[in-house]
Amino acid sequence: xxxxxxxxxxxxxxxxxxxxxxxxxxxxxxxxxxxxxxxxxxxxxxxxxxxxxxxxxxxxxxxxxxxxxxxxxxxxxxxxxxxxxxxxxxxxxxxxxxxxxxxxxxxxxxxxxxxxxxxxxxxxxxxxxxxxxxxxxxxxxxxxxxxxxxxxxxxxxxxxxxxxxxxxxxxxxxxxxxxxxxxxxxxxxxxxxxxxxxxxxxxxxxxxxxxxxxxxxxxxxxxxxxxxxxxxxxxxxxxxxxxxxxxxxxxxxxxxxxxxxxxxxxxxxxxxxxxxxxxxxxxxxxxxxxxxxxxxxxxxxxxxxxxxxxxxxxxxxxxxxxxxxxxxxxxxxxxxxxxxxxxxxxxxxxxxxxxxxxxxxxxxxxxxxxxxxxxxxxxxxxxxxxxxxxxxxxxxxxxxxxxxxxxxxxxxxxxxxxxxxxxxxxxxxxxxxxxxxxxxxxxxxxxxxxxxxxxxxxxxxxxxxxxxxxxxxxxxxxxxxxx
Amino acid sequence: xxxxxxxxxxxxxxxxxxxxxxxxxxxxxxxxxxxxxxxxxxxxxxxxxxxxxxxxxxxxxxxxxxxxxxxxxxxxxxxxxxxxxxxxxxxxxxxxxxxxxxxxxxxxxxxxxxxxxxxxxxxxxxxxxxxxxxxxxxxxxxxxxxxxxxxxxxxxxxxxxxxxxxxxxxxxxxxxxxxxxxxxxxxxxxxxxxxxxxxxxxxxxxxxxxxxxxxxxxxxxxxxxxxxxxxxxxxxxxxxxxxxxxxxxxxxxxxxxxxxxxxxxxxxxxxxxxxxxxxxxxxxxxxxxxxxxxxxxxxxxxxxxxxxxxxxxxxxxxxxxxxxxxxxxxxxxxxxxxxxxxxxxxxxxxxxxxxxxxxxxxxxxxxxxxxxxxxxxxxxxxxxxxxxxxxxxxxxxxxxxxxxxxxxxxxxxxxxxxxxxxxxxxxxxxxxxxxxxxxxxxxxxxxxxxxxxxxxxxxxxxxxxxxxxxxxxxxxxxxxxxx
Numbered sequence: 001x002x003x004x005x006x007x008x009x010x011x012x013x014x015x016x017x018x019x020x021x022x023x024x025x026x027x028x029x030x031x032x033x034x035x036x037x038x039x040x041x042x043x044x045x046x047x048x049x050x051x052x053x054x055x056x057x058x059x060x061x062x063x064x065x066x067x068x069x070x071x072x073x074x075x076x077x078x079x080x081x082x083x084x085x086x087x088x089x090x091x092x093x094x095x096x097x098x099x100x101x102x103x104x105x106x107x108x109x110x111x112x113x114x115x116x117x118x119x120x121x122x123x124x125x126x127x128x129x130x131x132x133x134x135x136x137x138x139x140x141x142x143x144x145x146x147x148x149x150x151x152x153x154x155x156x157x158x159x160x161x162x163x164x165x166x167x168x169x170x171x172x173x174x175x176x177x178x179x180x181x182x183x184x185x186x187x188x189x190x191x192x193x194x195x196x197x198x199x200x201x202x203x204x205x206x207x208x209x210x211x212x213x214x215x216x217x218x219x220x221x222x223x224x225x226x227x228x229x230x231x232x233x234x235x236x237x238x239x240x241x242x243x244x245x246x247x248x249x250x251x252x253x254x255x256x257x258x259x260x261x262x263x264x265x266x267x268x269x270x271x272x273x274x275x276x277x278x279x280x281x282x283x284x285x286x287x288x289x290x291x292x293x294x295x296x297x298x299x300x301x302x303x304x305x306x307x308x309x310x311x312x313x314x315x316x317x318x319x320x321x322x323x324x325x326x327x328x329x330x331x332x333x334x335x336x337x338x339x340x341x342x343x344x345x346x347x348x349x350x351x352x353x354x355x356x357x358x359x360x361x362x363x364x365x366x367x368x369x370x371x372x373x374x375x376x377x378x379x380x381x382x383x384x385x386x387x388x389x390x391x392x393x394x395x396x397x398x399x400x401x402x403x404x405x406x407x408x409x410x411x412x413x414x415x416x417x418x419x420x421x422x423x424x425x426x427x428x429x430x431x432x433x434x435x436x437x438x439x440x441x442x443x444x445x446x447x448x449x450x451x452x453x454x455x456x457x458x459x460x461x462x463x464x465x466x467x468x469x470x471x472x473x474x475x476x477x478x479x480x481x482x483x
Numbered sequence: 484x485x486x487x488x489x490x491x492x493x494x495x496x497x498x499x500x501x502x503x504x505x506x507x508x509x510x511x512x513x514x515x516x517x518x519x520x521x522x523x524x525x526x527x528x529x530x531x532x533x534x535x536x537x538x539x540x541x542x543x544x545x546x547x548x549x550x551x552x553x554x555x556x557x558x559x560x561x562x563x564x565x566x567x568x569x570x571x572x573x574x575x576x577x578x579x580x581x582x583x584x585x586x587x588x589x590x591x592x593x594x595x596x597x598x599x600x601x602x603x604x605x606x607x608x609x610x611x612x613x614x615x616x617x618x619x620x621x622x623x624x625x626x627x628x629x630x631x632x633x634x635x636x637x638x639x640x641x642x643x644x645x646x647x648x649x650x651x652x653x654x655x656x657x658x659x660x661x662x663x664x665x666x667x668x669x670x671x672x673x674x675x676x677x678x679x680x681x682x683x684x685x686x687x688x689x690x691x692x693x694x695x696x697x698x699x700x701x702x703x704x705x706x707x708x709x710x711x712x713x714x715x716x717x718x719x720x721x722x723x724x725x726x727x728x729x730x731x732x733x734x735x736x737x738x739x740x741x742x743x744x745x746x747x748x749x750x751x752x753x754x755x756x757x758x759x760x761x762x763x764x765x766x767x768x769x770x771x772x773x774x775x776x777x778x779x780x781x782x783x784x785x786x787x788x789x790x791x792x793x794x795x796x797x798x799x800x801x802x803x804x805x806x807x808x809x810x811x812x813x814x815x816x817x818x819x820x821x822x823x824x825x826x827x828x829x830x831x832x833x834x835x836x837x838x839x840x841x842x843x844x845x846x847x848x849x850x851x852x853x854x855x856x857x858x859x860x861x862x863x864x865x866x867x868x869x870x871x872x873x874x875x876x877x878x879x880x881x882x883x884x885x886x887x888x889x890x891x892x893x894x895x896x897x898x899x900x901x902x903x904x905x906x907x908x909x910x911x912x913x914x915x916x917x918x919x920x921x922x923x924x925x926x927x928x929x930x931x932x933x934x935x936x937x938x939x940x941x942x943x944x945x946x947x948x949x950x951x952x953x954x955x956x957x958x959x960x961x962x963x964x965x966x
Contacts, residue, residue, distance in 0.1 A: 010645075059592055089563060111790045334506070339791070
């Protein structure tokens with residue numbers, strides 16, 4: 001008998017190399033503890049696991065926007081549209097919108113594969129939404145609808161990366177989808193460091209320095225990733241800063257990959273989201289000047305519909321023959337799921353003033369966003385109150401990324417346990433409190449600094465208990481290891 | 484100004500190499516003609532485009548199973564469950580099933596990311612369905628729910644292919660997802676030819692021969708792809724044949740990648756679908772004997788829910804450390820869409836005798852499957868009646884793959900037009916009749932033979948018109964080129 005043919009020694013080494021800490025070791029431990037709690041509620045010093053590791057709002061009881069779900073249900077079962085009882089169960093404008101959407105789907109077939117870029121009528125709606133947002137035209141043929149933003153990112157990495165000599169400039173800290181995708185496609189991550197001291201500032205001088213270093217190492221840099229608002233860092237870029245970035249990409253011939261999935265998540269009055277496309281167009285740059293990809297998702301914002309796997313990318317500045325290649329890549333997987341496509345059209349064209357659902361929609365949306373802003377502020381304040389912890393504010397997105405100034409003894413203890421100091425801290429935090437955060441090492445960070453990422457997503461009535469548990473744990477941790 | 488940085492010369496050459504004819508050149512031409520028809524209904528010698536290129540039943544008016552859509556709508560908008568009007572709009576058991584499913588989803592949150600392998604309760608249901616089908620145990624932890632079968636196939640190719648020296652044995656003709664995925668992951672497709680003369684027979688002697696040739700060329704063959712029922716070839720494997728294939732994989736240390744998405748599509752009384760897992764288990768082979776992956780999808784069968792992008796793979800025989808790597812790959816994309824996950828559980832546990840929806844479910848299912856069987860038989864008969872065309876019967880799946888014995892003059896004319904002879908035929912067919920088929924070259928075929936793939940999916944009332952148009956076109960084509 002031949003032994004089993006697949007071992008760690010015989011699989012694709014790029015798979016081994018790839019890491020994804022958001023669902024990594026700490027989360028696997030959390031799932032184990034949750035199982036133990038289920039079997040024996042007294043087995044742990046806490047009674048539930050609090051998943052602050054991932055931007056998954058509805059897993060922490062955020063409710064979906066009613067109008068969106070009404071439309072989805074009607075599109076799933078169009079027979080409902082003709083029933084008199086539906087007039088009682090559904091809002092008038094959800095029935096209208098569902099009818100309109102079904103009219104845009106060939107044969108009203110929500111169970112059919114669509115065009116590989118997504119249903120044309122839905123892309124028209126999204127393009128109109130982008131135009132309304134930016135004040136510049138958007139072309140539905142520039143849109144590729146995808147199962148969340150992740151497959152769109154993979155598609156661009158697959159297109160751009162030829163070998164280890166191809167580099168992608170990524171912020172550090174970064175969302176680990178980027179490092180994972182670059183590793184899987186065999187490229188090189190070229191880091192540029194965000195400046196923690198200036199609120200995770202993005203300096204073009206740093207981009208220039210890192211580009212130069214990469215070039216001198218024989219790396220051909222293909223693209224620049226910018227996450228705005230930032231993940232895990234929460235900063236919102238100023239328009240002037242974005243203009244500098246656009247000019248840098250134009251000058252250096254880089255594709256600008258703009259992760260704009262948190263565009264609705266801005267919590268501070270002095271900052272505003274500007275899409276990179278709007279910024280580039282406002283500088284007078286068109287399709288012949290810069291290659292620009294904007295990623296958007298139904299998973300974030302006030303909607304938080306992670307489980308629906310909807311999203312899109314808008315690509316501009318690509319020549320037709322290259323676009324044909326992107327189309328081919330999309331077509332190999334046929335299309336993204338139709339419910340996700342419909343939802344992507346809904347978030348880019350929510351109810352407007354005068355619509356029957358408008359009031360309830362605005363109320364639901366504002367309640368979520370204002371609560372997120374309060375939670376961001378509260379948790380930032382708490383982190384900053386802890387001994388040896390500093391934390392920039394979350395101007396946007398869904399995360400805080402506090403820095404741990406750990407005592408030498410803690411770092412030694414981590415070494416003894418075979419873990420990075422922040423992973424050591426996160427494991428201890430989980431075991432003591434049931435709170436799940438992701439160690440900074442999962443996002444990369446300035447060597448010798450330690451952080452963790454914590455979402456701002458637990459509901460407000462849970463925050464006091466979290467603060468109490470966290471504060472108590474941290475004090476005990478410092479007492480144990482203080483030099 | 485630097486010129487735009489992305490050109491065909493600077494993208495990943497694997498992307499250039501990849502081909503996907505199911506949505507290739509002929510389909511792009513069809514979309515163009517459809518647009519022309521829309522603008523000018525008299526612009527073509529036909530009044531509509533008939534898409535027979537793709538297994539997309541609901542795009543050709545196949546209706547979804549009512550029970551499935553009821554459950555999906557209720558899960559999308561759970562507030563419906565408590566409304567008295569819902570008792571009028573929904574079947575009793577759809578309400579029960581939706582409640583049960585929501586109870587299996589943590590926090591009833593259909594908008595949350597799930598476990599990266601899919602919601603545990605739904606995997607339990609699917610595992611029970613596999614057990615009921617096969618009579619052998621299935622483990623929910625062996626299941627990975629995916630957005631259709633395609634991403635699952637990519638995931639396995641990504642795992643197994645390290646370089647051009649890694650080969651995957653694929654049937655010829657094959658479904659081009661395989662050739663595309665192998666090309667994108669930089670591996671080598673090792674062909675084995677199905678024997679058209681014996682109804683697309685799969686001979687182990689042919690597998691052995693091709694494996695030997697590949698080895699002598701320095702190729703390390705990692706896996707064998709078997710599509711059963713066959714796509715595009717429609718044959719259903721006999722159990723004895725499957726046993727030989729299992730023994731071959733075991734002996735040669737190959738992963739058996741079993742594409743079983745057409746398991747519900749068997750149309751002939753003398754053939755029956757057996758899963759490879761059942762066959763392997765019935766031979767006494769367990770997890771330590773053979774690495775086996777079975778792909779299933781909600782897109783095919785009698786359900787045909789392509790747009791929902793649901794599916795799963797069941798992996799057995801992989802050691803825990805390797806499974807961890809597959810889990811990591813799944814987790815980079817977080818999870819598949821929840822509606823698709825729910826639907827995957829529904830197709831593996833449809834209404835059973837005694838349930839309120841059972842009768843209507845059986846009626847809908849049988850109507851679809853018996854009609855598909857009649858269409859397969861009718862179209863096979865028509866193809867065989869054409870001059871110079873031979874066609875094996877479709878025992879299963881959704882396609883016929885007739886062979887064109889073209890006159891020399893037609894082959895010359897194709898050469899003059901810069902096209903493969905079957906692509907030339909398919910283009911002429913489309914321009915004359917609006918019928919879209921895929922040239923055999925898109926699936927690969929024995930060199931010097933020419934085929935096309937045509938689905939059996941047009942509704943029965945449309946078949947006579949198709950037959951008339953096809954027969955007339957073919958006669959005129961042969962009249963034009965007959966030597």
